[in-house]
Amino acid sequence: MTRFAVLSDAQWARIEPLMPSSVGRSGRPFQDHRRVVEGIIYRYRAGIPWRDLPDHFGSWKTVWKRHRRFSGDGTWDLVLTRLLADADAAGVIEWEVSVDSTVNRAHQHATNLPRDTGGPVSNYTKFRHEPPDHAIGRSRGGLTTKIHHLCDAKMRPLVVIVAPGQGGDAPMFPYLLTALEVPRHGPGRPRSTPVRALGDKAYSSKAIRKLLRSRGIQAVIPEPADQIGHRKRRGSKGGRPPAFDKEIYKRRNVVERSFNTFKQWRGIATRYDKLAITYRGGAVLRAITIWLKALGDTP
Known part of the structure; x- marks a missing residue:
C-alpha cells in the first residue's frame, strides 16, 4: 500500500454504489471514481493547493x-446519511448528542472573492446553496469560518454546518437539530430524537430549552451567571432554575475531542476553499471517513 491509498477496499466497497454513474447532459460515465475521491481526501488531509496534488x-x-459537483449536488450528504443509517441499524450510534462550534482561520487564498455580509442565518443552513458572504466573517482571529457540529457520545459527527466566524452558537442550534434525520432500514420514520442534548452556556436560552422539551429531549445545559442573577432578582416570578445534571455534563467534552479529530486534516483546520459549499463538503467527507472507521471498514 502506498501513502496515496487512503481508503481500504472494504471502505470503498461500502460507498462505491452511492457514487453518481454519469455526468452532464451527454451522460458520459465518470472515470475512476476511487482515484478521484482518494485525491480529494488527500488534498484535505495534507492541506495543499489543488494544483499541487500528486500526479498519482x-x-x-x-x-x-x-x-x-459532489458538494453541490448532495452526493457527500447522501453518502453520510447512508452510513448513519447503517450505523443506526447496527446499533453503533450513541444517541446522547453534544453540540458546539469551532472557529477556523480563513487563509488569504479563501478570502479574495467579493462578499456581501450580514445574510440571514438560514442562508448557511441550505447546504447546496452558496451564501453571499461565502460563510466568511470577521472575529477576534481575523477572517474566520465556524463549523457548527452535532456529534454522538463517541465523538462521531452527525450534522455539520458552516457559517461566518462572528455568528452566535444559539441561533444555529434549531437548524442543527432539524437537520438530524437518520433513515431506518425498512419501514418507519427517520430517527431524529436523541435521548439528551449537551451544550455549554452559549446554548442556554428559553427558546432552546422549550424546543428540547417539546421534542422530549433532556437538556443538559448550564445556566450562565447573568441568567441566574436575573431569575433571582425577579423572585417568585423568576420561576424555578432549569434542571441540570452535573455528572452527565462532564461528558460534553466529546464534542471538543471530535473537533480535534476533524482538525487532523489540515485543510479543515485552516480554510483554503473560496466557496462555503466546497469547504463544508470537505468537512462532510471527513465525517464520512470517521463513520467508515466506526463501521469497522478499516485497512
Whole structure:
C-alpha cells in the first residue's frame, strides 16, 4: 500500500454504489471514481493547493470539479446519511448528542472573492446553496469560518454546518437539530430524537430549552451567571432554575475531542476553499471517513 491509498477496499466497497454513474447532459460515465475521491481526501488531509496534488490522482482539475459537483449536488450528504443509517441499524450510534462550534482561520487564498455580509442565518443552513458572504466573517482571529457540529457520545459527527466566524452558537442550534434525520432500514420514520442534548452556556436560552422539551429531549445545559442573577432578582416570578445534571455534563467534552479529530486534516483546520459549499463538503467527507472507521471498514 502506498501513502496515496487512503481508503481500504472494504471502505470503498461500502460507498462505491452511492457514487453518481454519469455526468452532464451527454451522460458520459465518470472515470475512476476511487482515484478521484482518494485525491480529494488527500488534498484535505495534507492541506495543499489543488494544483499541487500528486500526479498519482490524475488531473487536479478533474479532482476539484468532482468535489465541487459532489458538494453541490448532495452526493457527500447522501453518502453520510447512508452510513448513519447503517450505523443506526447496527446499533453503533450513541444517541446522547453534544453540540458546539469551532472557529477556523480563513487563509488569504479563501478570502479574495467579493462578499456581501450580514445574510440571514438560514442562508448557511441550505447546504447546496452558496451564501453571499461565502460563510466568511470577521472575529477576534481575523477572517474566520465556524463549523457548527452535532456529534454522538463517541465523538462521531452527525450534522455539520458552516457559517461566518462572528455568528452566535444559539441561533444555529434549531437548524442543527432539524437537520438530524437518520433513515431506518425498512419501514418507519427517520430517527431524529436523541435521548439528551449537551451544550455549554452559549446554548442556554428559553427558546432552546422549550424546543428540547417539546421534542422530549433532556437538556443538559448550564445556566450562565447573568441568567441566574436575573431569575433571582425577579423572585417568585423568576420561576424555578432549569434542571441540570452535573455528572452527565462532564461528558460534553466529546464534542471538543471530535473537533480535534476533524482538525487532523489540515485543510479543515485552516480554510483554503473560496466557496462555503466546497469547504463544508470537505468537512462532510471527513465525517464520512470517521463513520467508515466506526463501521469497522478499516485497512
